[in-house]
Amino acid sequence: DAESAFSGASNSESLEEARVVFLGAKNGQFKDVQKMLGGIEPTDKRAAGMRLNEVKNAINEAFNAAKEALEGGGGSQVDPTFDPSLPGTRPTLGHIHPITQTIDHLTEIMGRMGFEVAEGPEVEDPWHNFVALNIPEDHPARDPLDNFYLATAGVAGGDPLAATGEGEALLRSQTSTVQIRVMQSCQPPIRVISLGRVYRPDAPDATHFPMFHQMEGLLVDRHVTMANLKTVLRVFANNYLGDDVEIRFRPSFFPFTEPSVEVDFLWNGTWIEFGGAGMVDPNVFEAVGYDPEKVRGFAFGLGVERLCMRRHGITDIRDLYSGDLRFLQQF
Numbered sequence: 001d002a003e004s005a006f007s008g009a010s011n012s013e014s015l016e017e018a019r020v021v022f023l024g025a026k027n028g029q030f031k032d033v034q035k036m037l038g039g040i041e042p043t044d045k046r047a048a049g050m051r052l053n054e055v056k057n058a059i060n061e062a063f064n065a066a067k068e069a070l071e072g073g074g075g076s077q078v079d080p081t082f083d084p085s086l087p088g089t090r091p092t093l094g095h096i097h098p099i100t101q102t103i104d105h106l107t108e109i110m111g112r113m114g115f116e117v118a119e120g121p122e123v124e125d126p127w128h129n130f131v132a133l134n135i136p137e138d139h140p141a142r143d144p145l146d147n148f149y150l151a152t153a154g155v156a157g158g159d160p161l162a163a164t165g166e167g168e169a170l171l172r173s174q175t176s177t178v179q180i181r182v183m184q185s186c187q188p189p190i191r192v193i194s195l196g197r198v199y200r201p202d203a204p205d206a207t208h209f210p211m212f213h214q215m216e217g218l219l220v221d222r223h224v225t226m227a228n229l230k231t232v233l234r235v236f237a238n239n240y241l242g243d244d245v246e247i248r249f250r251p252s253f254f255p256f257t258e259p260s261v262e263v264d265f266l267w268n269g270t271w272i273e274f275g276g277a278g279m280v281d282p283n284v285f286e287a288v289g290y291d292p293e294k295v296r297g298f299a300f301g302l303g304v305e306r307l308c309m310r311r312h313g314i315t316d317i318r319d320l321y322s323g324d325l326r327f328l329q330q331f
């Protein structure tokens with residue numbers, strides 16, 4: 001009975017029901033038979049016990065065989081319309097934003113040249129954003145129309161503004177602030193990059209956005225020259241945009257570098273400005289407590305969005321921040 005009940009079970013539920021009927025620990029039929037062993041003559045007990053074991057083994061085997069047949073997919077449980085050769089349905093996965101991908105890529109390229117990553121707060125005090133960078137009180141770069149000043153009393157990172165003796169906090173307008181923070185906390189030789197958001201009240205157009213990212217670079221050592229700066233930027237440009245990219249330095253002015261240059265890359269026949277660079281101004285070394293007679297350094301700041309746009313042929317910076325998935329899913 002047990003054998004035919006097990007092999008006749010069409011799914012695991014009915015097999016389990018049959019198991020309880022025959023092998024159930026409380027009221028299973030086998031249990032009933034086992035109980036009858038007590039009433040058997042002592043001389044027959046041994047033979048009866050052996051026979052009972054044989055039967056028990058046979059029932060267990062029948063159960064296991066039926067179970068295996070069902071689990072092995074050979075049972076009638078399997079949907080005959082199921083086609084295992086059809087492709088599966090892919091779950092929709094989110095993915096990394098193109099700017100974050102660019103940041104990872106730039107970090108990797110610069111890392112191969114020995115540059116470590118440094119970070120600084122996005123809410124800054126005027127000392128780090130201006131004063132230490134040799135931008136005096138009356139400089140137009142400090143104009144409230146060119147900066148996002150905050151109506152708050154603290155700075156991210158825990159520096160109380162009071163300690164600087166300066167005015168209000170602001171959203172940093174350049175990653176050059178991180179140069180100052182690194183030099184305040186480390187001694188040369190220094191070789192760092194810092195990638196992060198900066199904020200300026202620029203009207204949005206195809207190449208400007210009020211929030212964008214910069215990659216700052218800073219190298220400080222005893223003998224550093226403009227040639228070193230040029231080589232690092234050329235190797236970087238070749239790695240990121242390709243071997244055919246040429247690099248051009250145009251004389252320029254930044255308060256925190258002397259001499260200063262604007263950096264252009266020749267790409268597909270057009271010179272495009274990617275950022276500023278130069279040799280660290282002695283006044284900056286003095287502000288962080290370095291001896292300007294003993295150290296030299298170069299610094300650069302490149303626009304991350306402009307780099308990403310060049311590499312991927314993006315024509316409007318606003319696409320990067322529109323949140324339009326049709327655009328973002330292409331990266």
Ligand code: FA5
Binds near residue numbers: 257260278303317
């Ligand atoms: C600076 O911000 C300097 N701190 C760079 C620097 C660092 C010079 C170290 C010397 C030494 P500038 O304001 O030119 O420089 O900005 C650098 C780059 O940021 C620009 O070339 C451009 O690629 C990008 N950029 C500037 N404004 C915007 C904007 N509104 N939207 C997108 N990218 C911008």
